Amino acid sequence: MKITGYTDRMSVQPGEKIKFMVNSHYNKYKTEIVRLIHGDSNPEGPGVKIHKVEADVNKEYSGRKQDIHMGSYIKFNNQSLFSLISSFSLQAMIYPTTPELGIQGILTKWSPVNNTGYGLFIDEKGCLAVWIGDDKGNVEKLSTDIPLVTGCWYFVGGSFDEESGKLSICQEVVLNGTNSRFSLPYGTDELNVSHERKVNIKPYADNNAEFLIASILGKQPDGKHKVINRYNGKIDRPRVASVALSKEEMKSWIDHPSGKGLVAAWDFSEGITRKGFRELEKIYDQSPNQLHGETVNHPTRAVTGYNWTSEEQNFVHAPEQYGAIHFHDDDLTDAKWDVDFEWKVPDNLQSGVYAAHVYAGEDEDYITFFVRPKKGKKPTAKAVLIMPTASYLAYANNRFQDVPLAQLMFGRAPVVQQEDMYLGEHAEYGLSTYDHHNDGTGVCFSSALRPILNMRPKYRHNLSPSLWQFNADLHLVDWLTEKGFEFDVVTDQDVHFEGAELLNQYKVAITGSHPEYYSGPMLDAVEGFQDNGGRFMYMGSNGFYWVVTFDPKNPNLMEVRKNYGNQGWKSKPGEIHLSITGEQGSIWKHRGRAPQKICGTGYAAQGFEVSSYYRRTEESFNPEVDWIFEGIEKGEKIGDFGLVGGGAAGLELDIYDTELGTPPHAVIVASSEGHTNVYMPVAEELYFNIPGLSGEQNPRVRADMVFYHTPNGGAVFSTSSISYCGSLSHNNYDNNVSKLTENVLKRFLADQPLPGAEKKQVLTK
Structure with missing residues (x-):
């Protein structure tokens, strides 16, 4: 892993430039632009398929190391007033989460190079302390000598009086019934401390150190600051x-x-509107000096403050109770690397999945990006494949191998790849939305502005028996390519910003294997496309599940808040709403938009073990849907083979449910069977945990393949299994999963009405 990189955007169109940032331990490296067709190295499949593209950037470059600096904090452009201070007072409300980790900056203008300046800190013993350092390097530190308690709100203050030489420190626990770990002030008298001492030095404030909130600015050996x-x-x-x-x-x-x-008197709630934060990175000073600042690496906003009463759960309704920001020492939303090269995408380049292959010695990386059709130009293809980049971001650089229950959940020991080992030692590459920060809180932001090591060809995910997310979606890209179907590629992020207008240019829209993370505008676009007569192929499972959004000013940034469903963490009370939009987070089902309304089926069970197969239902022999199985023998098991767990029905499974919005005229044409006891219902499907819920005993542990008509000649076909696309290439693409999918896509692309479309659909009980 001595060469890695990323782009400045995930989606680019012909005529636009895309920038590439590369970290190389080699003095020289080479670059080739390539088109990615198949990323699965499994010898039982067709193998990796990567095609070189002629490009003017295909050449040798000088390599350089580029570091990533984690941690969120607040910086200020105007530093002049902080440098004029001789006497001072620094105060705030704080809620420390890892005081035991040692020295942490709270409000600081401190130079660790020559020990000058002033600041309010958590010291090496986990206690609140105020520091001053003069121009000769003499330092005075005054501590409370009482370690701070994790998860409690404190008033903290530190001051220095130049005239008297008095240095003081104070803290008081501030508890109510809802704002801290504890409701009543058990033994807090010992935590309420005030100390003062006369000192013989004065702080040297004009020390070239920046005033920061939540960190200290240090200097590296190369002279750069971090x-x-x-x-x-x-x-x-x-x-x-x-x-x-x-x-x-x-x-x-x-x-x-x-x-x-x-x-300065900063109000972190300023900027909250009825639609979330006006500008997520902006910090506002209420004083006449207007010392406004900006956050770095996106600490979490829309979090409860010291005065939160729990009477209001949405920050936009009570902004005065959400005047806090949660900082993490491992936040990362922009690696901030310098650009190594940029490429203007040719006007005639075919839409598809691409990468810059950068390599040197035995090391390589594929910096993936997606080329969409040019805006304003009529597409030449009738079908569009929507790449689920929101889900790629959600799982970006995840560390599932570190989850204690992973082996029990997978039914086997996780298979760890080189990338997983590297990420285990390099936290600076950022976390996924399934990981926890060092203080135990969940990760709600993910960004594409960093190397994403599991969004590369050849990567085999430890969550799946073989593949998950990106390379699982290349199974579908490969099948479409091998079968000769013309198709364009767009990202779900494109759909988020452009809506149904983008999809309505096509007759057929196809999802990837796991479009799990979806925004409201994406759902609106899919529904608008279906209502307009579009034909929709849902080629996976656990789709349209988590509520997400993108920052309109920084489309590379995605936010999610978790609760209720299957998740790696849960939002703290009062913190389930998205800071970017103000809307409720968690799962769409709990917002009245269950996946069944979008594709006829919704997430019901999971098991990261062996996959199974489908059997046709009696209803599938109706002439209106029998065409789906043309060329398939009546009694055949459908998909008892495949590259993902050995079958077409596996990993995560969706089912038909009219109570949650499956249209009454929808037909289950096939259902899976034979799932093992590693397969279990998902959390939100349960009312009580009781015996008999696992795959061998529970009839709801299955995948329902569903077809139904939609208005204006449209239709929906849903496979309801993540592993489905892994079966498409079996036996050189000559198999019943491939045949069934080809039957559907050809009919969906045809101009003539689908069988049964002439019948008027009427809602029934």
Whole structure:
């Protein structure tokens, strides 16, 4: 893994430029633009298929190492007033989550190079401390000497008076019934501390160190700066004064900052609108100095503050109770690497899945991107494949091998790849939305502005018996290519921003194997496409499940909040709403938009073990749907083979359910059977945990293959299994899964009405 990279965008169109950022431990490396067709190296399949593309960037480049600096914090462009301070007061409400990890900056203007400046810190013993350092490197530190308690709100303050030389520190626990781990102040008297001491030095504020919130700015051997001593936890209502205030004055400034010496009074709730944060990165100062700032690496916003009462769960309805930001020492949303080369996509380049293959010595990387059709130009294909990039981002660089229950969940020991081992040692590559931060809270942001090592050809995911997400979707790309179907490629992110207008240019829209993460605009686009007569092929399972959104100012950034469903973490109380839009997060089913309304089936069971097969139902022999099975023998098992678990029905399974919105006229044409006891119902399907729920005993552990008509000549076909596409290439593409899929796609592409379309569909009980 000595060469890795990423692009400045996931989707690009002909005529646009795309930038490539590369980290190389080699002095020289080579680049080739390639088209990706099949990324599965399994010898039982057709093998890896990668085609070189002629491009002017195909050449040798000088390599260089590029570092990634994790951690979220707040920086300020205007530093002048912070440098003029001699006396000061620093105060805030804080909610530390890892005080035991040692030194962490809270409000700092500190140079660790020459030990100058001033700041409010958590010290090496986990205690609150105030530091000052003079221009000669002399340092005075005053600590409370009482370790902070994780998960409790504190008022904290530190001050220095130049005239008297008095240095002071204070903290008080602030609890109500809902805002902290504890409801009542058990033993908190010992945690409420005030100390002061006279010192003989003065802080050297004009020390070229930046004033930061939630970290310290250090210097690397190469002279460049990076943040160190990063803080984990929440900060609410930070204040800075150029005079030494008493403890009572500092406390009063938390809610009413005013008076002599006011330098800055930040209100993290400012910018909240009825539709979420106006600008997610912006921080506003209420003082006359207007020392506004911006966050780096997207700490979590829309989180409860010190005064949250739980009467309101949505931050947009009570912004004054959401004046906190949760910082993490391992936040990462932009690696901020320098550009190594850029490529203008030729006007005649075919839409598809592409990569920049960068390689040197025995190391290589495929920096993946997607070429969509040019806007404003009529597509030449009738079908469009929607690549589920939101799901790629959700699983980006996940570390499932580190989950304690992984072996029990998978029914086997996880198979760890080189990329997994590398990520285990390199946290700086960022986390997936299935991981936890170092302080135990869930990861709600994922960004494409970093190398994503599991979105590459040849990668074999440890969650699946073979493939998951990107390379599983290349199974479908390969089949479409081998069968000679003309198709365009767009990303679900494109659909998010352009809506049904983008999809309505096509007759058929096809999903990938696992379009799990979907935004409201994406759902609206799919429904609009179906209502307009579009024909929709849902080629996977567990689709349209988690609520996500993209930042309109930074489309590379995706947000999710989790609760209720199958998840790696749960949002804290009062924090389930998306900061970007203000809408409720978690799963669409709990927002009245169950997947059954979109594709006729919805997520019901999972088992990351062997896959099974389908059998036709009696209803499938009706002439209106019998054409789906043309060329397939009546008693055949459908898909008792495949590259993903050995069958077409596996990993995650969807079922028909009219109570959740499956149209009454929808037909189950086949259902899977024979699933093992590793397959279990998903959490949101359960009311009670009781024996008999696993695959060998529970009839709801199955995948339902469904077909139904939609308005204006449209239709929906759903496979309802993630492993389905892994069976398409079996026996050189000559198999019943391939035949069935070809029957559907050819009929969907044809101009004539589908059988049974002339019947008026009437809702029935």
